[in-house]
Amino acid sequence: MKNLHQILRGLMDEMQLSESELARRTHVGQPVIHRILSGETDNPRVATLSQIANYFSVSISQLIGDVPLPPDRLPGTHQQSPQTWTQVPLLNWEQVLVWPKQRESIQAPVMIGTDLTVSKNAFALRVKDTTMMPRFLEGMLLIADPEKPVHDRGFAILRQTGQKTAIFKQILKDSADTYLKALNPDFKTILMDEARYQFIATLVQARDDLYPQSSGTRDIKS
Numbered sequence: 001m002k003n004l005h006q007i008l009r010g011l012m013d014e015m016q017l018s019e020s021e022l023a024r025r026t027h028v029g030q031p032v033i034h035r036i037l038s039g040e041t042d043n044p045r046v047a048t049l050s051q052i053a054n055y056f057s058v059s060i061s062q063l064i065g066d067v068p069l070p071p072d073r074l075p076g077t078h079q080q081s082p083q084t085w086t087q088v089p090l091l092n093w094e095q096v097l098v099w100p101k102q103r104e105s106i107q108a109p110v111m112i113g114t115d116l117t118v119s120k121n122a123f124a125l126r127v128k129d130t131t132m133m134p135r136f137l138e139g140m141l142l143i144a145d146p147e148k149p150v151h152d153r154g155f156a157i158l159r160q161t162g163q164k165t166a167i168f169k170q171i172l173k174d175s176a177d178t179y180l181k182a183l184n185p186d187f188k189t190i191l192m193d194e195a196r197y198q199f200i201a202t203l204v205q206a207r208d209d210l211y212p213q214s215s216g217t218r219d220i221k222s
Helices: 004-014 019-026 030-038 046-056
Strands: 086-089 111-114 123-126 141-145 155-160 167-174 177-181 197-207 217-219
Touching (some): 004 030, 019 030, 046 111
Antiparallel strands (some): 141 197, 155 197, 197 217
16 A cells, blocks of 8 residues: 555545544544645555545555556546536445435435545445345445436336335336346345335446455446
8 A cells, every 4th residue: 555645645636625624524533644645544444445446436455556547537538527527426325315305414424536426415325235246245335326227237226115224226127027136046036015115226336345356337228
């Protein structure tokens, strides 16, 4: 991680952020950010790296210098600037059930950047279990948008009557029937009953930001 402080300083300069402002936006303590920038610590916690990497829309491996930053982050290119990327709140699977009606009840959420065009009600989630493996690993970052339509073989976040957390499934349509599929073969495909299941949002992007050895970003084509 010998390049961490240099890369972080460059990303902050790119967006004209001070230590205190980065701390406010990422919810990482300013003393921690200062120690990273000064080189006092070269082994911060993965959770700290994840929050900073998420904010700048890079992977942990890019943040610490194991993988080069993508060319569209370099000054002078004609790609979209990270400053113009949309910031969406990182919610948990319980909060999704009340989003966006109870937006005010979710105080100071961690914000995640995405280069996609999404609605004001879009949000981020972390994959919580193994039901969608091998494509979606536990901890993978999901970006979902309630205003995007769900199509056959797309992926969606849903509400299940009587459950306190949302669920994540692939959508399969067959004539008038809709099925909810878990990619993990250990789990059954369910016939969707609209009295029991309601769509919350459509998955539009999946990212491997949590994993130090992975830098993948995949837009989801529905």
